[in-house]
Amino acid sequence: MIGRTRSVALTGVRGHLIDVEAHLAASLPAFTLVGLPDTSLHEARDRVRAAVASSSLVWPQRRITVNLSPASLPKSGSVTDLAIAVAVMAAAGMIAPASAARAVHLGELGLDGQVRPVRGVLPSVVAAVEAGCPQVVVPQANADEASLVPGAAVTAVDSLAQLAAMYGNGDARPTARGPAAIRQSDAAAEQPVADMVDVRGQTEPRWALEVAAAGGHHLLMVGPPGAGKTMLASRLPGILPDMDPADALAATSIHSVAGTLDASQGLLTRPPFEAPHHSASSAAIVGGGARLARPGAISRAHGGVLFLDDAGKLILPVRNAPQFTIYLNQGRSPEGKSHTVRGGGQPARPACASGTVHSNRPALSAQLATPPPLEVPP
Secondary structure, three states: OEEEEEEEEEEOOEEEEEEEEEEEEOOOOEEEEEOOEOHHHHOHHHHHHHHHHHOOOOOOOOEEEEEEEOOOOOEOOOOOHHHHHHHHHHHOOOOOHHHHHHOEEOOEEOOOOEEEOOOOHHHHHHHHHHOOOOEEEEEHHHHHHHOOOOOOEEEEEOEHHHHHHHOOOOOOOOOOOOOOOOOOOOOOOOOOOOOHHHOOOOHHHHHHHHHHHHHOOOEEEEOOOOOOHHHHHHOOHHHOOOOOHHHHHHHHHHHHHHOOOOHHHOOOOOOOEEOOOOOOOHHHHHOEOOOOOEOOHHHHOOOOEEEEOOHHHOOHHHHOOHHHHHHHHHOOOOOOEEEOOEOOEOOEEEOOOEEEEEEOOHHHHHHHHOOOOOOOOO
16 A cells, blocks of 8 residues: 655755655565655654654554655655655555645654654745645644745644544554754844944945945945944844845745744844854855755845955855855846755755945955956857
């Protein structure tokens, strides 16, 4: 028998709906996972087996083959744990197959059967709704984030046993709960928005900030330490208007993937402000990482302001990065995106923001402000 359900695989901040199929064959017990899974996804076999046993359910002693389709799309992370468990239980007749096939399941499983939060729930739910699958099952800790998507019918669960009971299994029993699953977030405490009213004097720089805010231009400030460059740049988001719905959803999706989203605050409507240190690596500023490339400061500033303090001291790999040069050339154009090429694909992330560059050295800052044109082969 074959059990089916659905989940979502992320490429950058774009979600792809995938089919999760489980087949049980009368043979020696085994568990095979196919469909281009990475190492962390391969380990789902042990997590799923332990979670099912911890929910007072009998693990089927069959040869189990789980396929993640389309097989040509690389999958990574633990977001498909819940979907794999549901597909196996549907194939074994533990739950109603029709109910499991209609919903999209997102979440990581603990060995005790608890459903743990994951990153990137917002773009995953957006992809599910756009694909015509509004019924989404998410971890309880991600419920607020998933509910931000219009048209999504969100069901939040704490454990695999709770989900099995919803699908008609009366034998599932959760184990004694350990510490509550806490969503890991890198979000800093919310800081009050700096107001331009605090600035005294500085007539010409204030006028330049207003022009940059109105036209979506980059801004270069050169001056000695203590002249007020950082103070002025930090107040630029305060004179920007709220983001439109499309930019707000894109910015919130980026911060969801980056793990810096506080879903209790709703969609990000105010322009973000990112100020990476001049010694930050290329991956920290333009994005990168193994397998699943995480958004850098350029992408996290989408719809807002990227402040490059002491830009002349940026390390050479950052200044030579193609994404950085394209960003400086494009400004806040609607087509602005940051691409990171990987062996399994080329994830694209929105990267439209006003760049505020500050330097104490005019020669180096001028070099940054006018980057060389991209060389396009004939």
